[in-house]
Amino acid sequence: MDDFEPRIIGFLCNWCSYAGADLAGTSRLEMPPNLVPIKVMCSSRVDPEMITDAFLRGADGVLIAGCHPGDCHYDKGNYYARRRFAVLKKVVESLGLEADRLRLSWISASEGPRFRQVVEEFTEKIREIGPNPAGKETLL
Amino acid sequence: MISKTETLNSGNSILVSDESVQDSLRRILKHLLVTGQVDSVFAVRRTKQEGRFCYSLISDHELIDEVLPFYPVMPVQGAKALSELTTTETLHKPVAALLRPCEIRAFVETSKQSQGSLDNLFIISCTCPGVVPASRLLMEDRKKVLSEYGEYIRNACRACTDFVPEAHADMTVVIASDIPSENCRIFLHTEKAGIIADGLSSFTPEAGIPLKETVAGLFKIRQQNRENLLAETPAVKDGLDSLINLFSACINCRGCREACPLCHCVLCDYETARTQHSPELIRAEAKRRGAIRVPSGTIQFQLGRLMHISPSCVSCGQCSDVCPVDIPVSDIFTRAANLVQTTLNYEPGKSLDDDPPMSTYIEHELQDITD
Numbered sequence: 101m102d103d104f105e106p107r108i109i110g111f112l113c114n115w116c117s118y119a120g121a122d123l124a125g126t127s128r129l130e131m132p133p134n135l136v137p138i139k140v141m142c143s144s145r146v147d148p149e150m151i152t153d154a155f156l157r158g159a160d161g162v163l164i165a166g167c168h169p170g171d172c173h174y175d176k177g178n179y180y181a182r183r184r185f186a187v188l189k190k191v192v193e194s195l196g197l198e199a200d201r202l203r204l205s206w207i208s209a210s211e212g213p214r215f216r217q218v219v220e221e222f223t224e225k226i227r228e229i230g231p232n233p234a235g236k237e238t239l240l
Numbered sequence: 241m242i243s244k245t246e247t248l249n250s251g252n253s254i255l256v257s258d259e260s261v262q263d264s265l266r267r268i269l270k271h272l273l274v275t276g277q278v279d280s281v282f283a284v285r286r287t288k289q290e291g292r293f294c295y296s297l298i299s300d301h302e303l304i305d306e307v308l309p310f311y312p313v314m315p316v317q318g319a320k321a322l323s324e325l326t327t328t329e330t331l332h333k334p335v336a337a338l339l340r341p342c343e344i345r346a347f348v349e350t351s352k353q354s355q356g357s358l359d360n361l362f363i364i365s366c367t368c369p370g371v372v373p374a375s376r377l378l379m380e381d382r383k384k385v386l387s388e389y390g391e392y393i394r395n396a397c398r399a400c401t402d403f404v405p406e407a408h409a410d411m412t413v414v415i416a417s418d419i420p421s422e423n424c425r426i427f428l429h430t431e432k433a434g435i436i437a438d439g440l441s442s443f444t445p446e447a448g449i450p451l452k453e454t455v456a457g458l459f460k461i462r463q464q465n466r467e468n469l470l471a472e473t474p475a476v477k478d479g480l481d482s483l484i485n486l487f488s489a490c491i492n493c494r495g496c497r498e499a500c501p502l503c504h505c506v507l508c509d510y511e512t513a514r515t516q517h518s519p520e521l522i523r524a525e526a527k528r529r530g531a532i533r534v535p536s537g538t539i540q541f542q543l544g545r546l547m548h549i550s551p552s553c554v555s556c557g558q559c560s561d562v563c564p565v566d567i568p569v570s571d572i573f574t575r576a577a578n579l580v581q582t583t584l585n586y587e588p589g590k591s592l593d594d595d596p597p598m599s600t601y602i603e604h605e606l607q608d609i610t611d
């Protein structure tokens with residue numbers, strides 16, 4: 101589909117990735133406008149329920165971005181987030197759904213260019229996969 | 241004659257009796273109650289109504305004749321029932337419990353999540369041939385179901401490769417076996433079991449072959465069935481389409497959750513306002529999609545339950561058993577659990593010592609799924 105513009109939800113950790121996104125912005129790095137950022141206080145704040153909800157309501161991709169392992173503001177939050185993400189990925193995979201629509205990336209506050217790169221890559225990936233069919237279903 | 245405790249030390253000690261499994265087990269349970277070695281017995285028991293059964297906590301030894309030892313049905317998951325008895329306080333006095341391997345595993349999991357305790361439990365388990373759905377035993381010709389019960393065994397059991405208790409059982413009664421026998425054979429695993437065995441006069445001790453060797457053939461069949469189940473779960477054939485087709489029949493009764501021994505939240509997330517869609521949102525989604533199913537959230541609920549339970553699911557089959565519209569819930573969970581548990585390197589119900597999988601982490605793990 102040529103006119104397909106992916107809609108991607110991004111849960112960004114306040115202490116790192118959100119600041120990284122901010123830095124990308126203030127550095128005037130150009131990037132695709134497809135990501136809708138939602139600020140969370142830690143990657144571990146993202147209940148998988150929020151992700152499945154976004155998915156069933158038609159988000160084409162969901163990105164979770166948090167501090168690099170070892171750097172979580174709350175010490176261990178991102179390690180738990182990673183386990184939950186693994187469970188989600190595998191559940192989605194076991195159901196034959198497109199697990200590639202979900203991504204967990206570590207982006208620090210100083211990594212503006214990395215933020216841009218992740219958004220670019222992920223938007224391209226989602227463009228390849230195409231629109232999320234769950235967004236059109238009438239029975240969820 | 242070798243003593244029973246001696247055979248125990250040989251590692252493969254068994255007790256043999258000429259009586260049937262039913263009579264032998266009733267004899268043991270009665271003996272335990274009468275001698276005060278246990279305070280009560282937890283087992284499936286027949287009720288007054290012909291053909292009905294339920295789990296019971298039995299303290300009167302006269303009622304042991306009503307016990308149906310390893311009757312091929314799971315009225316409720318034993319772990320769920322035991323959790324009710326041991327969550328707010330542990331057992332004060334010893335209780336002998338007849339539990340199938342998946343009930344033990346589920347109970348170990350629930351105990352790790354502080355929803356029960358194994359203290360003071362004396363566990364008698366079996367090499368498990370599987371069970372039939374309770375509804376079939378209740379609704380269909382009972383004699384036929386019981387005599388041909390191999391035909392009626394549920395999917396989960398056909399594909400169960402953990403039908404021999406690994407740990408936590410004190411005794412294992414041989415029921416499923418490659419070597420059929422008229423005798424009742426009981427493996428002893430613990431010192432407690434040895435002491436009890438020494439007081440049983442109608443059994444003779446023998447040195448047997450390792451328990452697992454007696455079921456190697458059945459294990460192979462089950463393994464093949466499991467592979468087929470993992471490959472063929474209907475929910476996965478066409479991804480989202482199959483999922484939606486399957487759950488289009490769901491009547492939202494939440495029976496799968498109530499029956500699951502691991503779903504123990506007093507207030508399920510999916511009953512709270514936090515996860516319920518507002519009327520405004522439902523109207524908006526209907527506009528955008530053309531229509532929307534109400535009540536909404538059937539698949540959302542199932543995805544949530546998969547998220548919460550797949551790390552610890554013991555593939556007991558109970559959720560499929562209770563589903564009134566025959567959704568193969570347990571097959572779907574077994575498939576997810578297989579992937580999730582391999583990824584987290586976790587075996588539910590195996591040990592009380594390792595942390596519950598979602599309350600722990602390893603620093604350098606899972607790097608291939610993150611970047």
Ligand code: SF4
Binds near residue numbers: 397400402
């Ligand atoms: S799932 Fe396995 S252990 Fe449980 S009843 Fe079936 S065969 Fe027995």
Ligand code: SF4
Binds near residue numbers: 491492493496562564
């Ligand atoms: S038991 Fe079956 S019908 Fe009831 S909520 Fe679960 S899947 Fe739906």
Ligand code: SF4
Binds near residue numbers: 499
């Ligand atoms: S999800 Fe189903 S198969 Fe798994 S433990 Fe719960 S009731 Fe048993």
Ligand code: FES
Binds near residue numbers: 114116144172174
């Ligand atoms: S504070 Fe950023 S991941 Fe925990």
